[in-house]
Amino acid sequence: MLTQVGKYQIIEKIGVGGFGSVFRGRDPFIKRAVAIKTCQSSEEEIRKRFFREAEYAGNLHHRNITTIYDFGVTDDGVPYIIQELLTGEDLDKKIKRRDAIPVAEKVRVLSDVADGLGYAHTAGIVHRDIKPSNIRILEDGTVKIMDFGIAKSLVSESTLTQTGITLGTASYLAPEQIKGEGVDQRTDIFSLGVLAYELLTLQKPFTGEHISTVLYKILNEMPPHPSELDPGIPASLDGLVMECLQKDREGRPATCLQLRDRLFAVLQEISDRRLQPYTSTLSGPEATPIPPAPLPPSPLVATPSGGLPRTETAQARLDRAPVPATTGSVADVPIGRPQAGGASAPISPPVADEGSGALRIFLGALAVLVAGGVAVYYLVLAPKRADRQPDAPVPTPYVAATPAPLEIPVGPGPGAAPTPEAQPPAPTPQAAEPTPTAAPVPTATRAPAAGSAFFRPNIYAQLSIDGRSVGGVAPAGRMIASLPAGPHKAVFTVPGFMSITRKFDVPEGKSVEVTAEFPSRGQLVVSVNAEAAGAEVLLDGEPIGKAPLKKTVAAGKHVLEVRRDGFEAARREVVVPEDDRESVDVTLVKRN
Structure with a gap:
């Protein structure tokens, strides 16, 4: 059995293929774990293809392609490929x-x-x-x-x-x-x-x-x-x-x-x-969502319907128009026309069959532009104005038998007896009419300002925004559109490893990039004697689990501590190699 190929040490066999075997190995100089693929076939054609494919794949350097580090032939004539050791x-x-x-x-x-x-x-x-x-x-x-x-x-x-x-x-x-x-x-x-x-x-x-x-x-x-x-x-x-x-x-x-x-x-x-909660919309029957920034369309197919922006309707544009400021209300408008002596003449009531219909149309359009409370108030009062008497001082009633023009006394003359105040005739009973109900007025809500963010970790990670999970993000990055403008918090998590939190601000109508740089990783394996099983394991002062354990941690130098009640704590320095495993056996001794 092979124990070494070139400078690479063989640790164990991890697979067998039609061309040969695959071993787990180690580069002793840069202390890197590697996979060693050998071609042990005696067929010349297969050996030639092994050489040629090693050359081709050895020149491909892409995050989604297995990286080849080296190629060679042993003293016994066995060709081999040294490539990255893959987990998962x-x-x-x-x-x-x-x-x-x-x-x-x-x-x-x-x-x-x-x-x-x-x-x-x-x-x-x-x-x-x-x-x-x-x-x-x-x-x-x-x-x-x-x-x-x-x-x-x-x-x-x-x-x-x-x-x-x-x-x-x-x-x-x-x-x-x-x-x-x-x-x-x-x-x-x-x-x-x-x-x-x-x-x-x-x-x-x-x-x-x-x-x-x-x-x-x-x-x-x-x-x-x-x-x-x-x-x-x-x-x-x-x-x-x-x-x-x-x-x-x-x-x-x-x-x-x-x-x-x-x-x-x-x-x-x-x-x-x-991400529907992050999509800003206008309220009302003509609501139009703010579309996300679409990806460039492929020349073979249009952008999927889910990413197409909808044509903005005229009503939606009207709803987004600025509301003009008002300095008063409809209630401030006098309903009497000033006359001599301070009296007011009533304004003629609107004609029910034509004038009121036009008025409703006018008011319906006006309601979109004025404050909701004023619009409702005006719509409620307008239909009643045809039946109400003015609130101004009551003039002398019109008498049908007297054709002379109506005279309104200003006050009693010298020595004249006071004229008794005339009473208006009793109103003629009329059939009760239902009180008109104002139609509900849609409330125009201004679309909140929005922007977008591009998230890019250096390794694949799970992403959450403001506490809401939005799925995975690869190193190629991922754009998320229609985020409300303002501050947010993103958490990148590599399961079983660590999380990185980033706070960021989304500018209105613009995009911001949010990155997360995870450190190189290795695997730490901690074993303890049977009596101390379940002991707490700390790395650099932070608890990471109970022994025995296998944990993905940042590569490099660390301080390992193992402790359990009734035992003397053990503390030592460990070095976890990148993309490799560091095994530590700890024996805890009982206290006297």
Whole structure:
């Protein structure tokens, strides 16, 4: 058994493939954990492909592609690849367990895979073996594409038979691969479409008991739409997956970068639905939401309907108009016309059949511009003015039998007897009319000022804003639109590691960037003697759990303390290596 390849120490075997074995190793000089992949096949063609693929993948440097550090050949002639050691587990295990993964998280994984493939395609490399077992989800949620070209190197590029492929692998082959035609970036897009279908529905789109059955279906049949199996899948995502599965590669998205952008648009659509409390709206029947900032539309498809801004209605523009200041109220307007001697003549009442209708229309328009209380008051009083007498001093009543003009005495003349005050005639009984009820007046609410924020952690993290979870954020960043202008608090959390809190202000009509820089990580394993099990473990004075424990912590130098009642506390300095594990055995001694 190999114990060392080149300068790299072999610690343990962690996997076996058709080309050879994979080991967990360590670089003794920079003290970094690595994965060592060896090619132990005796077939010359496989060895040549191992060399060539190591060269290709070794020149790809992308956050979603497994990084290759080194390549060499042992003294015994065994070629090997040194690459980053990946934590977490393969995507196919999550699918087989039928893990309850939110749709937004699934779309985030797909967009990361598309981003990594798009980078490789621009470098002239086609993966040719995209499937869930070649996608690794790290403990912090980072997505990594593995095994560039290795699995494909086991199969001839010019022909395709059952030799070298399995039933599982066949399910992800593109039609052009089955036909033995040349492959291009759209071949990977088909395979990614199959992976997306399976991730969303937990079912493969092309199935059969034999490889020949699966290959026939890939060439000749279309599967049901994903939304038929899961109605919760958005229509925009449903159509995009089916587009990736087109038999003719001309019908698929042209590039993985276009596919990535469209997946980002779907993710934004889902995020906007979850952020409804942050969407500012106008009240009333013509309410129009303030749309989020849309992503640049793909040349192949319009922005999803969930991200389209609605055309502002005339009423909405009117509702947003500034309300003019008023210095008085309708009650301040006199209802009598001044006459000689200080009396007031009544204003003629409005005509009920025409004037009042026009007045209501006028008042209805005016009500939007004036304060709500004044509008309601005016609408209540206006219909009553036709039936009420003026509140001014009562003039001499009109007598029908006397045709002479009415004279209104100003006061008694010298020596004249006082004239008794005439009483108005008794009112004629009339049928009671219902008191008109003022129609409710919609209250125009000014839309609150809003802006947007772009969140960018250096590693994948869960994000909450003002105490409300909004999902995960990858290092590529994530834009959240329609945040109210003003102060907010964001918390980035890497589960099992740490949280970073950021306070930020959203400027009105502008965007602000919020970043979080997590430190490098390693794993600390603390064991204690059986008698001291359950002892409290502190790192740099902060409790991190009970022993025995395994905890992801910041890489570097720390002070470890283990204590339990009845035992002498143990304290020592430890160094946790980056992306590696530091194991500490502690023996606590009982107090006398």
